[in-house]
Amino acid sequence: AIDPNFEENRNVVEQHEGHNVWGPVDEPEELGIHGTHVAVDFDICIADGACLEDCPVDVFEWTDTPDHPESEIKADPTHEDQCIDCMLCVDVCPVDAIDVDPG
Template sequence: MPIDPNYRTNRKVVSEQNGIKIYEPYNPPKQLGIWGTIVGVDFDLCIADGSCINACPVNVFQWLDTPGHPASEKKAFPINEQACIFCMACVNVCPVAAIDVKPP
């Protein structure tokens, strides 16, 4: 099941890290929710294959350690989501459809 494309309106912001919003459900380490507003990554779907990090021409992502998460113990954190140029490369290469991109 892919990322919820309506998470920005259907889910509550429950936390924030480095200025990046985190949307529910958030109950670490097992549930990490969706991180980011312009570039959203469903941390519960992300398997950390790195395809989005390699595909992004403007370095939106960096690795974030998430020890204890069942899908993977690191995630592609959209730390530089403001730099996104909306090329959709990350969305197109994500093998589990964990990324959603929408202009602000």
């Protein structure tokens, strides 16, 4: 599961589509965590898609991650600023790849 304390345990190593990427990153195998308020651990995401289908405000978009061992696309929190803290994505992700920090 995603580390709920990733902001203390990791560092921002780059930006992607306007959000933070928390390392370590070593492409293509290691991709880190994308986003901050809505954070997706790309190294855990298996592209299940439930978060994209269920988010009421369309926070997520697919992004290509060729040659990553878990999946070749990931749910990217492109519109994390629109999140309404319903926590649905956290509940539906089968591999607990998502962390949302309300407030």
